[in-house]
Amino acid sequence: MRILALDLSKTSTGWACWAPGDPKPAFGHWVLGSPFTSNGAVFAKLHQNISELNSLGRIEAIYYEDAINILPGARNTNVHAIKLAAGLIAHADSWGHAMGCRIVRPVNMTAWRRSFFGNIGRGHKRKDLKDFAMERCQQLGFRPRNDDEADSLGILDHACFEQDIIPPWRRGEILRPALGMVG
Numbered sequence: 001m002r003i004l005a006l007d008l009s010k011t012s013t014g015w016a017c018w019a020p021g022d023p024k025p026a027f028g029h030w031v032l033g034s035p036f037t038s039n040g041a042v043f044a045k046l047h048q049n050i051s052e053l054n055s056l057g058r059i060e061a062i063y064y065e066d067a068i069n070i071l072p073g074a075r076n077t078n079v080h081a082i083k084l085a086a087g088l089i090a091h092a093d094s095w096g097h098a099m100g101c102r103i104v105r106p107v108n109m110t111a112w113r114r115s116f117f118g119n120i121g122r123g124h125k126r127k128d129l130k131d132f133a134m135e136r137c138q139q140l141g142f143r144p145r146n147d148d149e150a151d152s153l154g155i156l157d158h159a160c161f162e163q164d165i166i167p168p169w170r171r172g173e174i175l176r177p178a179l180g181m182v183g
Contacts, residue, residue: 001102001163002057004050005156006064007148008088010042014148016156017053023168024141025156026056029148032088039084043091050095062096063159064089065151066106112158140169 007014010033018025030049033042053059067085089106096104113129117136130147137143137150140157144150160167 001060003061003063003156003159003163004053004059005152005159006062006092007151007155008046008064008067008085008092009148010037010084010088012146012148013046013049013088014144014146014150014152015049015053016149016152017057017059018156018160018167019057020165020167025153025167025169026053027142027144027149027153027156029146029152039087042084043087046088046091047095050092054099059096059099060101061103061105061159061163062092062101063103063105063107063155063162064092065109065112065155067109107155107158112155115158115161116154142169 002017002019005016011031013030013032014027015030016025016027030045032045032049050059050062067089093104113133117132130150133147133150133154134144137153140153142150142153144153157167157170160170
């Protein structure tokens with residue numbers, strides 16, 4: 001089952017794609033638009049990029065970070081940002097449905113981070129969490145160029161966990177202290 005993991009964003013969507021039998025995941029990031037790009041053009045670019053990845057090997061599962069949090073206590077987000085995030089999610093869902101993916105699923109940010117780099121507790125700043133993702137990727141032998149790529153690799157790792165798949169980058173894992181903790 002080829003899995004695509006997405007960290008959706010207009011300016012830098014991180015993606016990671018892997019299937020059992022592949023020695024390591026392919027990953028990168030896409031710029032879907034500038035501040036002047038319409039939402040429609042951004043959504044079309046997302047469809048185009050996923051389709052190009054699919055042409056290299058059929059994608060059967062899509063996992064993406066569930067980025068919309070409108071619960072009390074969530075950071076302030078303007079209506080335009082909510083529409084953009086909801087649209088990116090809807091278009092990833094739509095592409096997966098149209099192409100017959102077996103799984104198209106949001107992943108809670110806290111859940112994938114906990115399975116990727118451990119339970120680091122509360123109170124960490126967003127930058128710390130991005131740094132933890134980069135550090136964990138390097139421990140596993142990946143060299144992401146930015147935190148969006150690192151986050152997509154973390155989401156992919158979590159997707160494998162959910163599917164009871166032990167990917168090659170986890171096979172040689174030894175127990176080590178969780179990131180952000182004193183070892």
